[in-house]
Amino acid sequence: MALPSGPTATSSEAEAALFDLVDEYDRAFETAAAQLSLSAAQACVLGRLGERRGMGALADELGCDASNITQIVARLEALGLVMREPNPDDRRSRLVARTRQGEELNRRFEEAFTFARTAVGHLSPDERDQLTALLRKALGQPLP
Template identity: 80%
Template structure:
């Protein structure tokens, strides 16, 4: 389990609840990945492959170094969840695609990561809209 990203001292109740949320969310994500023997990074990457993508596109999207993607994709490939095919239109690019097995695992991961969904579902539709509006404002 990754250590939580807690504030040193919360300056308000809202801030404390925010921290709780982030912590529980991250742990739930990690736990869901672990159920399928994936690391969070692997689960994340697998989830971004609804369309095939080049490695640098993934690196940019995920905000990390390309060589990091190389490693993670290599492990996913070794697990049979992903393939790397050359792009005929630009032979520098290697297109990453989920295998059928990768689709299956990705689907099961989506089912296992219930946290965000069930949290939202504890709220009425009205409350969901309020929450969305408040968070959007807080994030702006």
């Protein structure tokens, strides 16, 4: 069971709603992963492997220790979902890629994880545009 992501006391309704959204997203992600016998971390890493990636780059992107990525990749490799191969540009490092079985399982995960599509589906096209702009602004990202 996922723990709530935010504090129990929030300073605004917007902050509380954002924590609720994150909590629901996390629960839905974990549920979709569990339906396919994956941990949330395994599903997350598998999803990031649309192209061959270095394990260090994965760790940096996910903001975690390289040893965590190594363990997750080892488990995915044991399941036949990913493969490691030498990096042609640097033989000291390894690249990770999904196998055919990993591609299929990732596709099934993407079909099972419907949270964002369902949530956005409750909005009109104008509301979706507004939400996109507000989320980008809240994240400090440039507006289109």
